[in-house]
Amino acid sequence: xxxxxxxxxxxxxxxxxxxxxxxxxxxxxxxxxxxxxxxxxxxxxxxxxxxxxxxxxxxxxxxxxxxxxxxxxxxxxxxxxxxxxxxxxxxxxxxxxxxxxxxxxxxxxxxxxxxxxxxxxxxxxxxxxxxxxxxxxxxxxxxxxxxxxxxxxxxxxxxxxxxxxxxxxxxxxxxxxxxxxxxxxxxxxxxxxxxxxxxxxxxxxxxxxxxxxxxxxxxxxxxxxxxxxxxxxxxxxxxxxxxxxxxxxxxxxxxxxxxxxxxxxxx
Numbered sequence: 001x002x003x004x005x006x007x008x009x010x011x012x013x014x015x016x017x018x019x020x021x022x023x024x025x026x027x028x029x030x031x032x033x034x035x036x037x038x039x040x041x042x043x044x045x046x047x048x049x050x051x052x053x054x055x056x057x058x059x060x061x062x063x064x065x066x067x068x069x070x071x072x073x074x075x076x077x078x079x080x081x082x083x084x085x086x087x088x089x090x091x092x093x094x095x096x097x098x099x100x101x102x103x104x105x106x107x108x109x110x111x112x113x114x115x116x117x118x119x120x121x122x123x124x125x126x127x128x129x130x131x132x133x134x135x136x137x138x139x140x141x142x143x144x145x146x147x148x149x150x151x152x153x154x155x156x157x158x159x160x161x162x163x164x165x166x167x168x169x170x171x172x173x174x175x176x177x178x179x180x181x182x183x184x185x186x187x188x189x190x191x192x193x194x195x196x197x198x199x200x201x202x203x204x205x206x207x208x209x210x211x212x213x214x215x216x217x218x219x220x221x222x223x224x225x226x227x228x229x230x231x232x233x234x235x236x237x238x239x240x241x242x243x244x245x246x247x248x249x250x251x252x253x254x255x256x257x258x259x260x261x262x263x264x265x266x267x
Contacts, residue, residue: 010112013140014260017227019243020136021080023149025068026196027095028083030188038069038199042079052127054081055135073202075209075224077135084134089120092133098187099149100159101141105184107162116140136225147258149187150245153197153221154253156190158183197221197250210244221253222246229263239263 006012028036044062046054055077062076071079084092096102102117117139118124125133132138144162152159161182168177188196200221204213209224222244229239245258 007109007111009143010107010109011142013113013115013142014241014262015137015139015227015230016141016146016243017136017225017241018075018077018080019146019223019225019245019258020139020141021072021075021134021225022153022196022200022223022245023096023099023101024080024084024087024092024134025072025199026099026153026188026192027092028068028087029195030095030192031087031091033192036068036083038067038195040068041065042068042071042076042082044076044078046078048082051082051085052131054078054085054131055137069199069202072199072223073205073208080135081131085131087134089125089130089133092130093117093120093125095187096133096139098159098185099152100145100184100187101139101149105144105148105162106182107144108164112144113142115142115145136227143258143260146243146245147256150247150258151256152187153193153200154247154256155193157186157188157193159185159187197247197253200247201250204246210246213244213246215248218248219250220246220248221250 042065044064044066046056057076057078066079096117102115104112104114129138148159148162161184163179166179167175170176200223201219202208203222204210204220210222213220213222225243227241228235229241241260241262243260247253248255
């Protein structure tokens with residue numbers, strides 16, 4: 001079928017779910033480091049006054065307060081939804097743009113899509129969107145966009161253009177084309193990127209949501225995401241896209257890997 005020929009890494013867009021929480025936390029720390037950091041505490045009450053329709057945490061028995069780091073490691077929708085709401089549409093949107101969402105990465109593959117990132121200047125965000133965007137709903141991305149964003153975290157905040165072809169060599173052995181590294185700009189400061197990698201280490205640990213992503217002998221920084229799929233404008237119970245994006249080694253990054261498992265049928 002025609003849809004089977006799609007390069008899903010660059011042509012398919014989807015709501016990423018909780019892998020976007022890393023971008024939200026990075027936006028908070030980078031935009032206001034005096035207020036936000038890994039140890040900043042948040043109230044886990046879903047119905048705290050002043051917030052609008054916060055997403056739930058599926059009955060998770062949280063203590064009354066947890067830190068931003070714990071919210072990343074345990075993937076709290078409530079806390080990250082509050083953080084997204086507090087930052088506001090313009091701040092969240094600005095940093096998502098800095099990380100490359102809503103635009104093509106420029107990878108040398110055909111048919112790359114831009115995804116969906118509504119511009120708040122056009123009044124396309126409502127109160128619910130303010131808390132949902134930060135947990136990976138309301139926006140849609142390609143896998144290469146999300147991997148590229150994590151590459152910026154791995155690269156001390158500087159995002160590079162991804163590519164496939166390193167060089168083209170003629171039959172005579174002459175190099176006719178060589179890829180040169182291209183910076184796409186700074187997403188966050190180096191200090192913010194390093195704080196994020198440190199926070200993400202415990203995700204791939206017995207206390208985190210990706211304990212099986214641990215690699216013996218290496219430090220892994222990563223984040224899970226389980227995004228509910230929609231049918232006819234409604235989320236469907238039992239249909240998910242599960243994603244893990246990881247950076248290894250966390251202290252001296254060399255590799256970023258993103259993998260997504262797409263559950264097509266409710267079985």
